[in-house]
Amino acid sequence: xxxxxxxxxxxxxxxxxxxxxxxxxxxxxxxxxxxxxxxxxxxxxxxxxxxxxxxxxxxxxxxxxxxxxxxxxxxxxxxxxxxxxxxxxxxxxxxxxxxxxxxxxxxxxxxxxxxxxxxxxxxxxxxxxxxxxxxxxxxxxxxxxxxxxxxxxxxxxxxxxxxxxxxxxxxxxxxxxxxxxxxxxxxxxxxxxxxxxxxxxxxxxxx
Amino acid sequence: xxxxxxxxxxxxxxxxxxxxxxxxxxxxxxxxxxxxxxxxxxxxxxxxxxxxxxxxxxxxxxxxxxxxxxxxxxxxxxxxxxxxxxxxxxxxxxxxxxxxxxxxxxxxxxxxxxxxxxxxxxxxxxxxxxxxxxxxxxxxxxxxxxxxxxxxxxxxxxxxxxxxxxxxxxxxxxxxxxxxxxxxxxxxxxxxxxxxxxxxxxxxxxxxxxxxxxxxxxxxxxxxxxxxxxxxxxxxxxxxxxxxxxxxxxxxxxxxxxxxxxxxxxxxxxxxxxxxxxxxxxxxxxxxxxxxxxxxxxxxxxxxxxxxxxxxxxxxxxxxxxxxxxxxxxxxxxxxxxxxxxxxxxxxxxxxxxxxxxxxxxxxxxxxxxxxxxxxxxxxxxxxxxxxxxxxxxxxxxxxxxxxxxxxxxxxxxxxxxxxxxxxxxxxxxxxxxxxxxxxxxxxxxxxxxxxxxxxxxxxxxxxxxxxxxxxxxxxxxxxxxxxxxxxxxxxxxxxxxxxxxxxxxxxxxxxxxxxxxxxxxxxxxxxxxxxxxxxxxxxx
Amino acid sequence: xxxxxxxxxxxxxxxxxxxxxxxxxxxxxxxxxxxxxxxxxxxxxxxxxxxxxxxxxxxxxxxxxxxxxxxxxxxxxxxxxxxxxxxxxxxxxxxxxxxxxxxxx
Numbered sequence: 001x002x003x004x005x006x007x008x009x010x011x012x013x014x015x016x017x018x019x020x021x022x023x024x025x026x027x028x029x030x031x032x033x034x035x036x037x038x039x040x041x042x043x044x045x046x047x048x049x050x051x052x053x054x055x056x057x058x059x060x061x062x063x064x065x066x067x068x069x070x071x072x073x074x075x076x077x078x079x080x081x082x083x084x085x086x087x088x089x090x091x092x093x094x095x096x097x098x099x100x101x102x103x104x105x106x107x108x109x110x111x112x113x114x115x116x117x118x119x120x121x122x123x124x125x126x127x128x129x130x131x132x133x134x135x136x137x138x139x140x141x142x143x144x145x146x147x148x149x150x151x152x153x154x155x156x157x158x159x160x161x162x163x164x165x166x167x168x169x170x171x172x173x174x175x176x177x178x179x180x181x182x183x184x185x186x187x188x189x190x191x192x193x194x195x196x197x198x199x200x201x202x203x204x205x206x207x
Numbered sequence: 208x209x210x211x212x213x214x215x216x217x218x219x220x221x222x223x224x225x226x227x228x229x230x231x232x233x234x235x236x237x238x239x240x241x242x243x244x245x246x247x248x249x250x251x252x253x254x255x256x257x258x259x260x261x262x263x264x265x266x267x268x269x270x271x272x273x274x275x276x277x278x279x280x281x282x283x284x285x286x287x288x289x290x291x292x293x294x295x296x297x298x299x300x301x302x303x304x305x306x307x308x309x310x311x312x313x314x315x316x317x318x319x320x321x322x323x324x325x326x327x328x329x330x331x332x333x334x335x336x337x338x339x340x341x342x343x344x345x346x347x348x349x350x351x352x353x354x355x356x357x358x359x360x361x362x363x364x365x366x367x368x369x370x371x372x373x374x375x376x377x378x379x380x381x382x383x384x385x386x387x388x389x390x391x392x393x394x395x396x397x398x399x400x401x402x403x404x405x406x407x408x409x410x411x412x413x414x415x416x417x418x419x420x421x422x423x424x425x426x427x428x429x430x431x432x433x434x435x436x437x438x439x440x441x442x443x444x445x446x447x448x449x450x451x452x453x454x455x456x457x458x459x460x461x462x463x464x465x466x467x468x469x470x471x472x473x474x475x476x477x478x479x480x481x482x483x484x485x486x487x488x489x490x491x492x493x494x495x496x497x498x499x500x501x502x503x504x505x506x507x508x509x510x511x512x513x514x515x516x517x518x519x520x521x522x523x524x525x526x527x528x529x530x531x532x533x534x535x536x537x538x539x540x541x542x543x544x545x546x547x548x549x550x551x552x553x554x555x556x557x558x559x560x561x562x563x564x565x566x567x568x569x570x571x572x573x574x575x576x577x578x579x580x581x582x583x584x585x586x587x588x589x590x591x592x593x594x595x596x597x598x599x600x601x602x603x604x605x606x607x608x609x610x611x612x613x614x615x616x617x618x619x620x621x622x623x624x625x626x627x628x629x630x631x632x633x634x635x636x637x638x639x640x641x642x643x644x645x646x647x648x649x650x651x652x653x654x655x656x657x658x659x660x661x662x663x664x665x666x667x668x669x670x671x672x673x674x675x676x677x678x679x680x681x682x683x684x685x686x687x688x689x690x691x692x693x694x695x696x697x698x699x700x701x702x703x704x705x706x707x708x709x710x711x712x713x714x715x716x717x718x719x720x721x722x723x724x725x726x727x728x729x730x731x732x733x734x735x736x737x738x739x740x741x742x743x744x745x746x747x748x
Numbered sequence: 749x750x751x752x753x754x755x756x757x758x759x760x761x762x763x764x765x766x767x768x769x770x771x772x773x774x775x776x777x778x779x780x781x782x783x784x785x786x787x788x789x790x791x792x793x794x795x796x797x798x799x800x801x802x803x804x805x806x807x808x809x810x811x812x813x814x815x816x817x818x819x820x821x822x823x824x825x826x827x828x829x830x831x832x833x834x835x836x837x838x839x840x841x842x843x844x845x846x847x848x849x850x851x852x853x
Contacts, residue, residue, distance in 0.1 A: 005725055009391050011234075011306065011313030018315045018390045024828055025382045028835045029420045035839045036424035036454055040439055042843055043450060043850055051445075061786065068782050072810075076775040079766065079818040086765045125435050135445030142439060146431065183820075190819045197810045201803035205789035417838060453846050504838055508845065520849035 019180040023187050030154075034195050037147050041202060044139045051136020056206040058123065059144075060114060064204035067110050068196060074103030075193040078162065078186045088176045090169055097166045097182075100189065104159040111152055115145075144203055151195055158192045161185045215720035217621065232317040233721060238303030239619070240324050245295055246688075248331060252286035253684065255279050260643070260677040263670050266662055276660040277346035278361065282338070284349030285366055289373045290331055292604055293462060296469035297415075298327070298380055300611045301408045303619065305384060307712035307719065308402045310393025310728040315386035319379055326376035333369035337362035348658060350459075353440035353451040357432045364433050367426045374419045374426075377465070381415030384408050393711070395730050399493070402710050402735045403486065406493040407472025410500040414461045414468075418504070422458035425451065449514050456507035464503040466600055467567075468496055470607030471538055474560045477614055478542050479736040480708045481557035482549025486736045488541040495534035502531045509578050513587045521580055528578035535571055539564060554706070555629040559610025562637050566602025570595055573648060588658075591651025597644045609636070612691065617701030621717040624694040632690060635683025642676030709738055764823045774817040781810050 045052045081096035118141075122129030125142050133141070165185045168174040174181045218235050228236055259279055262269050271279065302320065306313055314320050337344040345366040347356045356363050388409050392401065429451075432438020440451040479486045486492065508516060508524030542564060551557075573595040576582050586592065617623050646669040651657075655666045662670065704713040711728040731737045785806040789799060816822040821829060 005722070007310070007312050007393070007722070007724060007727070009309075009311050009393055010722075011311050011315055011317065011387065011391050015315075015390060018386050020824075021386050021389060022316060022319075022382060024831070025385055025416055028831065029378055029382075029416055031835055032417055032420040032839065033424050035842070036421045036428075039454070039839075039843050039846060040428075040450065043447075043846055044439075044445070046847055047850060048445060061790070065782065065786050069779060072775060072778045072782065075778075075814060075818050076771050079771045079774075080768055083766055083768055083771065125437055135443075138437075138444040139439070139446065142437070142444065146428075146439075187819055190814050193818075194811050194814055197814065198804075198807050201785055201789070201807050205785060205799075205803055207789060207799060417835065421842075449849075450846070453849070457842055505841065505845075508849075515853075517849045517852040519852040520845060523845070523848075 014178075016178075016180050020183065020187075023184040027187060027191050030191055034147075034150070037143070037150070038198065038202075041143050041147070044136070044143070045202075048136025048139060051134055052140050053206045055133070055137040055140035056203060058118070058121070058141075059204050060117075061204050063110050063114055064200055067107050068200045070103050070107050070110070071193045071196050074100045074107075075190055077103065078189050082179065082182055082186050085169070085174070085176060085179055085182055090175070093182070094166055094169050097162050097169070101159050101162055101166075104155050104162075107155055108152060111148065115148075118145075147199060148203070151192070151199060154192050154195070158185070158189045161188055215722075215725060217716065217718040218721045219718055221721045230321070232313070232321060234302050234306050234313050234317065234320060235619075235719065235723075237320050237324055238299050238301075241294060241298040241302060241327065244324075244328060244331065245291055245299060248286050248290040248335075251335075252283050252291060253681065255283040255286070257677055257681055259283065260674040262660070263662070264674045265671075266664055266667060268661075273660040274346060277348075277658070278344045280658055281346055281348055281366075282334075282344045285334055285345070285370070287600075288349055288462075289370050290327075290334065292466045292600055293377060294327060294373075294380070295466075295608050296473060296604070296611060297384070297408060297411055297465075298323075299608075300404075300473070300615065301380070301384060301469065304615060304712055305387060305405060305408055306391070307618075307715065307723055308405055308710055309388070309391055310396060310711045310724070310730070311387070311391040312722040312724065314383045315390055316383050320383055323376045323379045323383070326372055326379070330369045330371075330373035330376060333365050333372060337365045337369075350455060351426075351429060352455075353429065353432070353438075353448045354442075356429055357438060357440070364430055367429050371423055371426050374423050377415045378419045381412035381419075384412040385416065388412075393728060393730065399490065400730060400735055401493075403475035403489070403492055403496075404469075404472035407468045407475065407496045410496040411465050411468045411472075414465050414500050414503065418458045418461035418465075421454060422462075425454040425458070428454075449511070449516060452511050452514055453507070456510045457504075460507040460510065461500070461503045463596075463599070464499055466604045468499060470563065470604040471496070471535075473607040473611045473614070474542060474563050475538070476710065477556045477560040477610055478545050479738070480614075480706050480710075481552045481554060481560075482546050483552065483707065483738050484545055484549040484736070485734055485738060486541065487544035487547075488537070489734060489736070491537050492541050495537045498534040499531060502527070502534070506531060506578075509583070512580055512583045525578060525580040525583075529575070532571060532575060532578075535567075539568065552706070554613075555624075555626065555633055556610045556614035556706075558630070558633050558637075559606050559613065562606045562633075563603055563610065566598050566606060566640070569645075569648075570598030570600075570603055573598065586651050588656060589651035590647040590655045590657055593657050594644050594647030594651060597647070602640055602644065606636070606640075609687065614706070615712075616691065616694070617705045618703075618712060618717045618719070620695050620698070621701055622694055622696075622698030623701040623705060624698055625690055628686065628690040632683050632687035635679055635686060637683075639676050639678070639680030639683050643673050643680050644676070646670070646673045646676075710735055764820075766817065766820060766823075770817060774813050778810055778813055781806055781813075 077096045078100040081093045081100065084092035084096060118124060123141055124130060124145060130138060130141060162185045165174055165181050168181060218233055228240060231237060258270070259276070262271055262276060302314070340362070342361045344361060345351070345356070345363045346359060346361045347363060351363065351367060388401070388405060428439050432441060437444055438446065440446045440448045442448070475486060475492055506524055506528045508520055509528045512521050573591065577586065577592065577595060613624060613629060650666055650669050653666065655662050701717050703715060703717050706713070709731050711730070714728045715724050785803055788802055815832070821832070
């Protein structure tokens with residue numbers, strides 16, 4: 001028998017504001033997840049300031065800077081994609097979203113080369129050069145790999161999320177009147193950017 | 208409220224079969240899925256508890272060897288905390304009753320809700336799998352302190368990953384409830400017209416959301432340290448094990464308020480109903496929930512007074528710890544004031560609520576002893592702590608859970624439990640509980656350490672009293688469970704409002720239809736507990 | 749009122765659409781701040797603690813730019829900003845107490 005009475009405040013209606021609120025709440029959990037790592041970093045840096053400084057010289061500031069610029073640009077492109085869709089320009093929105101993914105790939109490629117060079121120098125926990133480092137430096141590199149690794153994982157997830165949204169934009173499921181998924185993927189992407197905004201100076205710009 | 212021709216099948220009847228349950232999007236079914244799974248794991252952990260008490264019947268070895276004993280108390284703690292108490296009231300009764308109390312037909316994100324339950328099951332699977340392979344379950348205690356947790360050969364990684372997954376389940380439930388409370392309240396129900404259980408779930412959800420990620424990342428650090436053989440808490444690379452304790456307790460202290468706040472919310476629902484009076488100081492109770500959640504973030508160091516933490520940090524945490532008692536006391540005073548001159552209806556849910564107040568007071572006051580830095584040095588890691596936390600977690604939150612079970616039993620199954628048997632089970636539980644755990648407070652002050660497999664001869668008598676108490680407790684538990692299970696089928700039919708309650712959950716049938724309400728629910732005028740006339744109560748059986 | 753109408757109404761309420769210009773301006777500011785922070789680090793004197801503080805300050809300004817403009821926080825309901833402040837304050841407290849422990853040992 002058909003269900004006749006529907007509450008005005010039914011939980012079964014998809015609701016843009018709820019969707020946005022849910023995404024923001026999820027972002028708070030991500031902030032605290034990374035927060036734990038930042039806390040560990042701050043403590044160990046306070047205790048080993050010189051070691052952290054010396055260790056940071058291993059990092060390539062140019063690559064780090066380029067990566068920062070890449071991510072900041074990708075934040076702009078996804079934000080513009082939302083503007084485009086809000087104005088009804090689906091094609092532009094899709095193009096800008098693709099550019100964001102391209103930036104994500106560029107970021108990961110650069111990261112790949114950075115990590116690669118560290119491996120070549122035996123700097124990963126467990127490798128010979130690493131084991132011979134002073135204690136503070138070993139903490140630095142452990143944190144470097146853990147934090148940039150976890151961040152890279154989020155870059156991948158964010159990229160996939162945007163990819164899925166591109167698909168939905170093409171099928172029309174995400175459109176001018178139902179924009180939440182694009183907005184939420186943008187919010188997630190900005191979080192990825194935000195974390196890097198702090199990672200960059202903490203690891204690359206110690207002096 | 209007429210019981211005549213029900214136009215809708217109830218939520219049990221709409222679809223049948225296993226798949227309609229494990230793929231359900233109905234918050235009521237999800238609540239019950241949690242109930243059955245949580246109940247099962249609770250019994251496993253309770254069994255482990257009985258086993259421990261049997262081992263402690265006499266000094267020396269009674270049944271199991273020391274290594275096994277360490278694994279037993281670890282698994283007991285992991286299951287009780289992560290698989291039972293933390294999810295219990297929010298996941299079972301929050302899921303079942305919150306939408307009803309708010310006058311809506313589901314939570315904000317029903318599919319996310321189902322996913323939360325699947326994560327719970329996955330986490331449980333991980334936790335219990337530690338029993339069957341390798342060196343067996345972790346033997347570190349549920350706190351997984353480094354460096355031992357990194358070195359031991361037992362299944363720490365699986366246990367810790369279980370906790371990580373369960374944490375995710377908890378986070379998503381909290382997220383769901385926050386959005387539900389903000390967005391789905393019935394028209395006319397502002398935040399200050401919400402039932403207090405909803406307020407307590409709101410405060411709890413914020414703790415689940417913000418605190419859990421910290422332990423999430425900390426546990427990943429432990430996994431990494433085990434995997435790579437070195438890690439961030441390893442002194443051999445300059446790390447500090449105490450940093451692990453900080454990170455662990457930054458979550459685990461707020462976690463105890465995840466356990467306590469919903470329980471207090473239950474008491475705040477039960478007392479007005481069985482006093483047939485509006486709650487005394489609605490806003491004070493509502494805001495005290497938020498205050499407890501808030502202050503609870505600032506006190507974690509009181510678990511670490513003897514760890515090697517600095518003196519200044521220790522006394523700052525001690526002072527902050529005292530503040531958290533204040534909002535709790537506000538609640539107790541307001542509950543008692545509500546009962547004063549009420550038209551008291553003595554039913555089992557009320558008995559559990561009163562037992563909560565009694566037990567939580569003992570638990571809370573012993574907590575102050577532990578919060579006082581100087582006193583704590585004497586009783587830290589003794590049975591005083593074990594007594595304290597069982598009083599608040601079991602005597603408090605556990606009893607509130609049992610109370611909620613009886614309170615909403617008729618609403619969920621449309622049947623009434625056998626009241627005589629329920630009363631008996633309550634008495635056994637209450638007496639058994641206190642006989643089990645009160646001696647522990649004394650043993651702790653006498654100096655008996657916790658997590659020890661053996662003890663000095665002078666501690667024997669009290670240990671034996673405690674063990675006998677545990678048998679009474681278990682008997683009460685078994686009788687309660689049998690009563691509820693049998694009454695589900697064979698109990699007398701219950702009306703939609705057997706307790707003459709005034710919150711919206713009682714304005715629909717027992718059991719409710721799939722979409723909760725067949726017509727617009729009516730908010731009581733003047734407040735959620737505004738009973739019309741305390742002295743003309745019509746009791747419907 | 750069925751839910752489709754409800755959502756279109758909501759979107760009409762939430763009129764503000766960030767312009768391309770605004771996003772571009774935010775981007776330009778971010779690039780500038782990044783170059784600034786690299787500059788300070790490369791050529792700044794041995795200020796050690798001050799350099800950390802400066803770097804964190806610039807990072808925070810960048811983060812605020814991303815949050816307020818790219819994430820639209822400036823135009824969202826006030827409660828989101830309140831929540832974010834609470835979350836950040838909580839993190840700062842955790843950091844503060846833990847570092848206090850280490851510094852006073």
